[in-house]
Amino acid sequence: MLNQTMLALGTKRSCIRELFEYGLKQAAIVGKENVYDYSLGNPSIPAPPEVNETFVRVVKEMDSLAVHGYTPAPGAAEPRKAIADNLNTRFGTAIRPENIFITCGCAPALISVIRALAVPDAEIIAFAPFFPEYRPFVESNGVRFVEIPADYTAFQINLEALEAHITKNTQAVIINTPNNPSGVVYSRETLTKLAALLDRKGKEIGHAIYVIADEPYRELVYDGVEVPFIPTIYANTIVCYSWSKSLSLPGERIGYVCVPDEAEDSANVFAAIAGAARICGHTCAPSLQQRVATLCINCPPDLKAYDENRKLLYDALSSYGYECVKPQGAFYMFVKAPGGDAQAFSDKAKAKNLLIVPGGDFGCPDYFRICTCVSKDMILRSLPTFEALVKE
Amino acid sequence: MLNQTMLALGTKRSCIRELFEYGLKQAAIVGKENVYDYSLGNPSIPAPPEVNETFVRVVKEMDSLAVHGYTPAPGAAEPRKAIADNLNTRFGTAIRPENIFITCGCAPALISVIRALAVPDAEIIAFAPFFPEYRPFVESNGVRFVEIPADYTAFQINLEALEAHITKNTQAVIINTPNNPSGVVYSRETLTKLAALLDRKGKEIGHAIYVIADEPYRELVYDGVEVPFIPTIYANTIVCYSWSKSLSLPGERIGYVCVPDEAEDSANVFAAIAGAARICGHTCAPSLQQRVATLCINCPPDLKAYDENRKLLYDALSSYGYECVKPQGAFYMFVKAPGGDAQAFSDKAKAKNLLIVPGGDFGCPDYFRICTCVSKDMILRSLPTFEALVKE
Numbered sequence: 001m002l003n004q005t006m007l008a009l010g011t012k013r014s015c016i017r018e019l020f021e022y023g024l025k026q027a028a029i030v031g032k033e034n035v036y037d038y039s040l041g042n043p044s045i046p047a048p049p050e051v052n053e054t055f056v057r058v059v060k061e062m063d064s065l066a067v068h069g070y071t072p073a074p075g076a077a078e079p080r081k082a083i084a085d086n087l088n089t090r091f092g093t094a095i096r097p098e099n100i101f102i103t104c105g106c107a108p109a110l111i112s113v114i115r116a117l118a119v120p121d122a123e124i125i126a127f128a129p130f131f132p133e134y135r136p137f138v139e140s141n142g143v144r145f146v147e148i149p150a151d152y153t154a155f156q157i158n159l160e161a162l163e164a165h166i167t168k169n170t171q172a173v174i175i176n177t178p179n180n181p182s183g184v185v186y187s188r189e190t191l192t193k194l195a196a197l198l199d200r201k202g203k204e205i206g207h208a209i210y211v212i213a214d215e216p217y218r219e220l221v222y223d224g225v226e227v228p229f230i231p232t233i234y235a236n237t238i239v240c241y242s243w244s245k246s247l248s249l250p251g252e253r254i255g256y257v258c259v260p261d262e263a264e265d266s267a268n269v270f271a272a273i274a275g276a277a278r279i280c281g282h283t284c285a286p287s288l289q290q291r292v293a294t295l296c297i298n299c300p301p302d303l304k305a306y307d308e309n310r311k312l313l314y315d316a317l318s319s320y321g322y323e324c325v326k327p328q329g330a331f332y333m334f335v336k337a338p339g340g341d342a343q344a345f346s347d348k349a350k351a352k353n354l355l356i357v358p359g360g361d362f363g364c365p366d367y368f369r370i371c372t373c374v375s376k377d378m379i380l381r382s383l384p385t386f387e388a389l390v391k392e
Numbered sequence: 393m394l395n396q397t398m399l400a401l402g403t404k405r406s407c408i409r410e411l412f413e414y415g416l417k418q419a420a421i422v423g424k425e426n427v428y429d430y431s432l433g434n435p436s437i438p439a440p441p442e443v444n445e446t447f448v449r450v451v452k453e454m455d456s457l458a459v460h461g462y463t464p465a466p467g468a469a470e471p472r473k474a475i476a477d478n479l480n481t482r483f484g485t486a487i488r489p490e491n492i493f494i495t496c497g498c499a500p501a502l503i504s505v506i507r508a509l510a511v512p513d514a515e516i517i518a519f520a521p522f523f524p525e526y527r528p529f530v531e532s533n534g535v536r537f538v539e540i541p542a543d544y545t546a547f548q549i550n551l552e553a554l555e556a557h558i559t560k561n562t563q564a565v566i567i568n569t570p571n572n573p574s575g576v577v578y579s580r581e582t583l584t585k586l587a588a589l590l591d592r593k594g595k596e597i598g599h600a601i602y603v604i605a606d607e608p609y610r611e612l613v614y615d616g617v618e619v620p621f622i623p624t625i626y627a628n629t630i631v632c633y634s635w636s637k638s639l640s641l642p643g644e645r646i647g648y649v650c651v652p653d654e655a656e657d658s659a660n661v662f663a664a665i666a667g668a669a670r671i672c673g674h675t676c677a678p679s680l681q682q683r684v685a686t687l688c689i690n691c692p693p694d695l696k697a698y699d700e701n702r703k704l705l706y707d708a709l710s711s712y713g714y715e716c717v718k719p720q721g722a723f724y725m726f727v728k729a730p731g732g733d734a735q736a737f738s739d740k741a742k743a744k745n746l747l748i749v750p751g752g753d754f755g756c757p758d759y760f761r762i763c764t765c766v767s768k769d770m771i772l773r774s775l776p777t778f779e780a781l782v783k784e
Contacts (some may be wrong), residue, residue, distance in 0.1 A: 002508060002509065002664045003511055003664055006671075007660055007663055007664040010666035010670065011667070014670075041460050042462050044756050046457050056451055057446055059447045060448065065436070065640070068438075068641045072409075072416075103673075107673035109673070111673040113397060117393070119393045119395055237520075248456075251679025252680060253675065271403045272399040273398075275402030276401070278401050279533075281497070281498065281500025286681060288680075289678060290643075
């Protein structure tokens with residue numbers, strides 16, 4: 001006798017993970033060089049040398065019991081302080097170490113926040129296009145997942161549609177900027193309008209509507225575009241961060257939740273997040289990674305290759321007749337599927353060993369996502385297939 | 393508007409964690425040498441040198457993208473194979489890599505199994521004394537937590553009480569051997585009787601009753617005592633393992649679930665565990681730790697200091713008039729509280745900066761737990777306080 005929801009979640013897997021694992025299998029059959037895998041946001045730029053040097057230094061020089069021992073559930077003292085200091089220096093905030101809860105990456109951070117807010121009849125809103133896992137993360141906690149249609153002109157936020165979807169049960173909106181899958185960065189103007197709307201609606205319904213800011217791509221931006229720090233624009237913001245992309249450590253599972261004092265009921269929100277983490281099996285985040293990520297907190301990501309890929313793919317696909325918004329951040333491009341049915345298009349591509357993710361699960365069934373965190377070599381080898389597909 | 397269950401779980405913390413964090417604060421006030429902290433099972437023996445050498449070697453020699461990148465959700469291929477091979481060599485089993493799901497330590501392993509089995513009206517049984525977190529892990533998933541009173545003679549399993557508590561809704565029993573908090577190892581005789589009972593009752597109620605074997609202390613045994621591998625005695629066993637104690641890596645969050653093919657509905661159980669892990673925020677276990685733990689899988693733990701502590705404390709406390717079962721494994725001792733009320737006794741001890749965990753949350757309110765994974769020095773300094781307390 002098994003829980004059928006869990007069985008379904010484990011059987012019908014994330015479409016991204018499915019494609020990624022299909023790619024691994026297919027590579028074993030037809031050769032790695034003949035599979036063009038644009039499925040998974042697995043950084044293709046290695047961790048900066050400083051990161052690996054720090055791993056070695058911490059293991060060699062720090063007391064082994066301290067490095068590998070349990071830390072308090074929200075994290076060790078120095079790492080929490082380093083995060084608060086870093087945010088305060090960069091954004092002029094007054095975040096305390098006690099506002100930081102270090103997590104095993106962004107997924108458990110998001111889930112803990114969602115569970116903390118999961119009251120009866122709760123609703124949590126996301127803006128298409130959105131990371132597909134938001135849906136199971138929200139729905140599996142008995143919360144209604146409310147999807148706001150995309151702003152197809154610029155992939156900013158469709159504020160009119162948002163206003164129409166807010167009810168007395170709206171607990172939070174999830175914001176992901178720089179955005180996966182569109183690569184768009186929400187502008188200060190968009191966020192300021194969003195803040196005003198949420199403030200006004202929050203007063204109307206009599207309780208805060210939290211912004212859950214999912215920020216793994218914060219440091220991945222191009223052409224000097226600004227990524228506003230949302231707590232400085234909207235007080236009721238809970239930030240979820242991960243070093244997966246900025247330090248190229250996605251497998252190492254290290255991130256954090258920040259609940260600034262300015263957020264409504266901040267101390268209790270923090271406690272409820274800690275409670276939710278506890279019953280998701282969080283004991284502490286990997287202790288070695290806590291040290292290394294925060295000792296490297298000022299280490300800039302090396303974005304040169306991603307930027308080159310972005311330009312190369314954008315220019316090539318545009319020249320073949322594909323339509324997409326030029327990404328300003330992250331390492332994704334969201335492209336309109338020729339013919340309008342991204343699932344069918346993705347299936348055709350898959351038959352040619354080109355793995356692109358159809359946008360249905362992102363809330364945009366006409367679009368597909370490609371990850372630009374791949375090797376330039378693979379891009380060059382794959383371009384004829386992209387060209388052939390659009391001509392079909 | 394916050395989820396009140398999460399708030400309560402985050403506010404009323406685990407009594408062990410509370411004591412541990414109290415100890416850290418108190419040490420800052422009265423000096424580290426004046427706090428006798430027996431609260432937390434944080435290994436006091438450092439990781440074997442081979443482990444730290446392997447961390448350094450993997451970081452320096454392996455491809456950085458492979459080391460730090462996402463692995464498939466159940467783990468990277470080589471680590472899964474290493475685990476299966478190790479179990480098969482030691483226990484004569486036929487476990488495949490596909491039966492292994494690598495987790496961020498034992499807590500998320502247990503929770504994923506519990507959620508997989510969380511059907512309507514489900515009940516999961518634990519035997520007192522039990523690890524206190526079992527209760528919130530079970531209850532927070534809507535499953536009834538059924539507590540079997542302790543076998544106070546030898547701290548084995550009270551099989552008569554177990555039989556009386558099995559209903560048609562019994563989904564699993566959690567076994568923890570070597571046991572936290574008693575240090576007792578369940579004998580082959582106990583486990584064989586348990587298996588016979590569960591087989592018979594499973595047939596009666598028409599579905600398997602799984603054993604969830606929580607095994608972080610498997611390698612920590614003294615005097616050559618046997619720790620039977622439960623799947624070889626009872627087919628419907630799901631093993632949860634962690635390297636926290638065997639390699640002294642509790643902060644590094646690395647363990648696994650093993651669902652052998654012999655367990656009823658094995659493939660679906662595995663899939664449901666994967667689904668449950670997914671919505672607890674599991675993306676993969678820390679990739680570096682996956683490599684290091686499994687490259688060191690044959691590295692024997694250094695138990696000399698634990699064994700010395702065990703004998704020192706058992707002999708000293710017995711000589712003062714305390715009653716307890718001599719532990720055969722793990723690094724705990726479960727001691728009868730003089731006066732019979734362990735909470736009151738623990739409070740008196742706390743006032744003298746001696747931190748011992750009252751047994752109420754373990755299902756035995758007359759007993760307290762002490763962790764013997766501490767420094768010998770601290771033990772020697774604390775003995776006069778133990779002696780004074782029993783005389784009061």
